[in-house]
Amino acid sequence: MESPLLSERSRVFDRADPYAVSTYVNQHVGVHNIRLPRYGHPEACLDHRKFASLDLCRISYGGEVRVMSPALENVFHLQILLRGHCLWRRGRAERLLGPGELLLINPDEPVDLAYSADCEKFILKLPNRLLENVCDEQRWQRPGEGVRFLQSHYQLLALEGFSGLLAMVCHEAEASEPLLRVQEHYSQIVASKMLTLMPTNVSREALTSQAVTFDRIAGYIEGNLKLDICSEQLARQASMSLRSLYALFERNAGTTPKIYIRQKKLERIHASLADPNCPVRSITELAMDYGFVHLGRFSENYKSLFGELPSDTLKRRS
Template sequence: MDSSLLSHRSRVFERADPYAVSTYVNQHVGQHHIRLPRKGLPEASLDHRKFASLDLCRISYGGEVRVLSHALESVFHLQILLQGHCMWRRGRAERLLGPGELLLINPDEPVDLAYSADCEKFILKLPARLLDAVCDEQRWQRPSEGVRFIHSHYQLLALEGFAGLLTMVCHEAEAFDSLQRVQEHYSQIVASKLLTLLQTNVSRESLGSQAVTFERIAEYIERNLKQDIGSEQLARQASMSLRSLYGLFERHAGTTPKHYIRQQKLERIHRSLSDPDCSVRNITELALEYGFVHLGRFSESYKALFGELPSDTLKRRP
């Protein structure tokens, strides 16, 4: 994971003055100030890429440093500790973060972080307007004060598929021929993934309070195929236990909710690739729209279902 999140191709500073690095971060990633030990001057390094509306940053200060900010105001920070340790403080609460832990900072939250000398972080900056736009597009209800994540700390590997998604985003950011449209798709997927994986104050579309049938659940899935719909989320929307949901799908579809949703996504993509009136310029973009971030697995699943690769379907268009 460590080597997959930006490389030296994105290097901006190496063994540099920490205050110069801090000034650059203020311009591109988020307002803050740093406090260094009185003795010595650590050497800092920074990798940075602008990616659609996101900023990707990999930073190490080379020495013990305290990072402070009153609030990030209009951006969210997702920080992943790659090595070393970082002490997070908020009021009387504090937590020592280790490698593989993720910290999510809301725009209105003060920042008080103490880095160990060997600390290195990956930081993803998401503008609040991106999360608002995803909610509005999907008709998810958000409070007037904006989106807010309920919890601050997570284990990255516990967030299904998110580590792989970040790896793909970083590879795409460093690609020589990265297209703006592809970057925007990735950015929306990252925002949608966070809103569905983590607990927030957003209320997603409900299936309703009346008795839920398989047909109504299938209609809900059809309307939201481009979203990352998990079995637990679907059970909550249907106001039933996970066991009852699995039983419903076994009786009506002969499969699990996860396999059913994947098949519906693949069938929608197949129809798009087969339809000469449907504008499809890039199979990768189409796969990403439906949440297939592992393109090799996508091609394998597609071929297993339809007996040919997606590119073959596209070539056979009339």
């Protein structure tokens, strides 16, 4: 795959010891370990640029190598295969990636990759806070546990305009007189593009309009019950003060936004437990899907609303 993503102007290592390259990657791109065959003397190459809060990296180890990491902590990795092949593993699942394919790794996901001897990759590292800042600026709803991408593999050409955007970013990164403000602007565009092109747990529906009604807010809540929606976020989404939001709920629902949201979550769980056609692996897992982390309190609230424990509802479905 011919690629305009970084050039020799960004060269840090050329035909170097793979372990020296790995040490550098640990410092700048992501914590990992590599395993090399006992035979041969592979020579690694690395191009690297810091770009505002992003890191741009082009890497080849020059030999077969296995790259492993328990997790990437607070960063996302977007990896594009330029040459060769890479075997991705997660548990029992595995996939062989070829040139032009893209791998997206969330911060809490373990990494287990096996590179072919001729493998070359472009890696984009994004900090978690960049994606969160974009969500907040756009007034998109993100879960309390953080932004997560729901799909790991893509064909780069299927992501409209993304390849060209990365090429522009790399060109700007290698400019003779880089401008930080321009770099920050491009970084936000990259994060925004990823959040719109790739499936995530972020809801990009905004409530803002000239006249936000209770029905619109209630519909928004109903469509996003698995998200961690708090009153402050809901007020920002509706472009109204917190006091006005509370008054709207008092007039239309006779309760506070927090209690209303909790009740709707419980109603959805109750419907799932009562429906014999709805697969439920465990009550605990279902409760946590809707944000109930204190299971004792969840059971109390459930019984207060429906007069029985969740386990009783599940038993009655048969």
